[in-house]
Amino acid sequence: MSRIIDFYFDYSSPYGYLASERIEEVAEANNYRVVWRPILLGAIFKVTGQAPLTETPLKGDYAIMDFARSAREHELDYQHPHTFPIGAVAACRATLWIRDNSDESIRAQTAKFVHATFRAYYTQGKDITNPSILSACAVELGIDPDRMIEAIQQSDIKDALRKEVEHAIAAKIFGSPMMLVEGELFWGHDRLEQLGRWLKSGGW
Amino acid sequence: MSRIIDFYFDYSSPYGYLASERIEEVAEANNYRVVWRPILLGAIFKVTGQAPLTETPLKGDYAIMDFARSAREHELDYQHPHTFPIGAVAACRATLWIRDNSDESIRAQTAKFVHATFRAYYTQGKDITNPSILSACAVELGIDPDRMIEAIQQSDIKDALRKEVEHAIAAKIFGSPMMLVEGELFWGHDRLEQLGRWLKSGGW
Numbered sequence: 001m002s003r004i005i006d007f008y009f010d011y012s013s014p015y016g017y018l019a020s021e022r023i024e025e026v027a028e029a030n031n032y033r034v035v036w037r038p039i040l041l042g043a044i045f046k047v048t049g050q051a052p053l054t055e056t057p058l059k060g061d062y063a064i065m066d067f068a069r070s071a072r073e074h075e076l077d078y079q080h081p082h083t084f085p086i087g088a089v090a091a092c093r094a095t096l097w098i099r100d101n102s103d104e105s106i107r108a109q110t111a112k113f114v115h116a117t118f119r120a121y122y123t124q125g126k127d128i129t130n131p132s133i134l135s136a137c138a139v140e141l142g143i144d145p146d147r148m149i150e151a152i153q154q155s156d157i158k159d160a161l162r163k164e165v166e167h168a169i170a171a172k173i174f175g176s177p178m179m180l181v182e183g184e185l186f187w188g189h190d191r192l193e194q195l196g197r198w199l200k201s202g203g204w
Numbered sequence: 205m206s207r208i209i210d211f212y213f214d215y216s217s218p219y220g221y222l223a224s225e226r227i228e229e230v231a232e233a234n235n236y237r238v239v240w241r242p243i244l245l246g247a248i249f250k251v252t253g254q255a256p257l258t259e260t261p262l263k264g265d266y267a268i269m270d271f272a273r274s275a276r277e278h279e280l281d282y283q284h285p286h287t288f289p290i291g292a293v294a295a296c297r298a299t300l301w302i303r304d305n306s307d308e309s310i311r312a313q314t315a316k317f318v319h320a321t322f323r324a325y326y327t328q329g330k331d332i333t334n335p336s337i338l339s340a341c342a343v344e345l346g347i348d349p350d351r352m353i354e355a356i357q358q359s360d361i362k363d364a365l366r367k368e369v370e371h372a373i374a375a376k377i378f379g380s381p382m383m384l385v386e387g388e389l390f391w392g393h394d395r396l397e398q399l400g401r402w403l404k405s406g407g408w
Contacts, residue, residue, distance in 0.1 A: 048261045057252045058378035062389055072408050073398070174262035185266055190394050194277070204276050 003032045005195075006180040008168055009114075010041040011088035011128060013176035014067040014078070015189040017118040021076050022192055023179070024111065030199035032181070036099060036114050038092040039168045040161075041176055048174050052085050070189060077123040089161070091117050091128050093152035096160050098143065109141040116140060207236045209399075210384040212372055213318075214245040215292035215332060216256075217380035218271040218282070219393040221322040225280050226396055227383070228315065234403035236385070240303060240318050242296040243372045244365075245380055252378050256289050274393060281327040293365070295321050295332050297356035300364050302347065313345045320344060 005027050009016035027034050045051065054060040064080060071078030095117070099110040116137040120126040126133045131152075135145030151157055171180060179186040179195055184203065186195045198204075209231050213220035231238050249255065258264040268284060275282030299321070303314040320341035324330040330337045335356075339349030355361055375384060383390040383399055388407065390399045402408075 044262075048263055049255070050260065050263070051253070056254065056378075058248075058373070058376050059252055059254070061376060062378065062391060065389075066391075069408075073401070169262070172262050172265060174260075174266065185269075187266060187270075188394070190392070190398070193397065194394070197277070204273075 003030075004035050004181070005032045006035050006037050006171075008037045008039050008173045008176060008178040008180070010039055010176040011091045011117060011121065012085040013041065014063075014080070014122065015070070016176040017122045018067075018070055018074065018076060018078070019177040019179075019189040019192060020114055020118050022074065022189075023177070026192055026196045026199070029196065032199060034111065036095065036110050037164065037168065038088070038095045038114075038161075039165055039173060039176065040087070040089065040092060042087060043165050044169060044174055047169055050174070054084065077119070079123060079125055081121055081125055083127065086121075086127075086129050088128060090131060090152060091134060092164075093157045093161050094134050094138070094148055096164060097148060097151045097157055098138075100160065106143055109143060112141050113137060113143070207234075208385070209236045209238050210241050210375075211238050212241045212243050212377045212380060212382040212384070214243055214380040215295045215321060215325065216289040217245065218267075218284070218326065219274070220380040221326045222271075222274055222278065222280060222282070223381040223383075223393040223396060224318055224322050226278065226393075227381070230396055230400045230403070233400065236403060238315065240299065240314050241368065241372065242292075242299045242318075242365075243369050243377060243380065244291070244293065244296060246291060247369050248373060248378055251373055254378070258288065281323070283327060283329055285325055285329055287331065290325075290331075290333050292332060294335060294356060295338060296368075297361045297365050298338050298342070298352055300368060301352060301355045301361055302342075304364065310347055313347060316345050317341060317347070 005023065007023050009020060023034055053063045067080060068078055095114060098106055098113050101107045117128055117134065120133055120137055121128045128134060131149050135149060138145045138148050172185065175187050177189060181199065184198065209227065211227050213224060227238055257267045271284060272282055299318060302310055302317050305311045321332055321338065324337055324341055325332045332338060335353050339353060342349045342352050376389065379391050381393060388402065
């Protein structure tokens with residue numbers, strides 16, 4: 001099946017986390033599948049000149065309030081992390097290693113690893129920049145954590161993440177979450193309903 | 205009736221225009237009324253350090269596309285103006301003169317004037333920085349255009365707009381549209397559905 005939603009997200013994005021909990025439902029209801037695309041907004045913000053949301057005066061206070069309010073509306077757990085934002089390079093590399101693994105049984109764990117990592121950070125306050133936390137997420141899914149940690153230190157995975165971010169910029173991704181479906185971009189957790197209407201209706 | 209939605213908008217904001225066409229329906233369905241609060245994002249961006257949406261790389265292209273797509277979804281006319289963004293000082297002052305007028309028959313035209321001005325800019329490409337265009341909007345509503353144009357050049361109206369913007373910043377308004385209901389802020393045309401759910405349910 002080629003009906004794909006490219007789901008771009010930064011682990012350091014609360015709206016990315018909230019949308020990650022809901023995107024599969026939107027996709028499945030419309031016979032699409034999700035491709036998980038971890039990105040680094042830090043690299044993208046160098047192109048766009050943007051600053052992290054929570055560091056913008058006025059807007060930052062609203063964002064902190066709205067992360068929690070949006071989570072409550074959809075009955076999702078959410079605790080704003082003490083250390084925020086973070087550079088989620090290791091988590092991104094681990095996700096790519098799993099997603100693009102030659103072993104199908106590992107590839108099949110991609111969505112679960114994304115969820116485990118996001119939840120470790122946003123519901124348990126764990127430091128997902130720490131390899132031991134990523135290892136714990138892997139172990140839960142039957143993935144050998146030592147192999148994973150060794151792999152994400154190799155240059156091929158580092159190159160893969162660099163390319164993933166470059167491709168995202170070429171696809172005009174500037175935020176998290178962003179959903180790309182057949183050339184059409186949707187930005188934001190608050191656009192999931194609109195994305196659902198788009199998929200259902202075939203667009204307008 | 206004291207159930208009020210403070211609707212903050214900049215005439216230079218396409219999402220402000222789109223929301224202006226839909227906010228009364230959301231309000232009326234829940235027994236609220238709209239207070240129209242024109243603001244100048246230029247002054248607010250000096251506090252927040254933000255740039256106009258369309259001038260941000262990547263994000264700007266998405267915004268231009270999304271203004272039109274959002275309009276199409278809700279079957280609203282929209283033509284992206286040739287001159288954009290604009291400084292809508294005169295339009296804001298005219299709106300405040302009408303909204304806070306001592307003559308009740310003039311005050312009663314506030315919503316219609318907001319709609320006429322927004323539509324002149326976003327559906328007819330008219331230059332709403334030009335007093336003659338604002339006069340034409342006023343004439344349609346039975347408002348004496350000469351009185352209005354004279355009034356918006358007086359210092360009391362200039363002060364009133366300055367205070368309106370200061371109050372907006374004090375209320376943590378940083379974008380357009382923003383809706384303030386009983387201390388709760390909602391930002392964006394794409395939050396009208398959520399605002400409706402909030403009003404209906406009493407919040408969460």
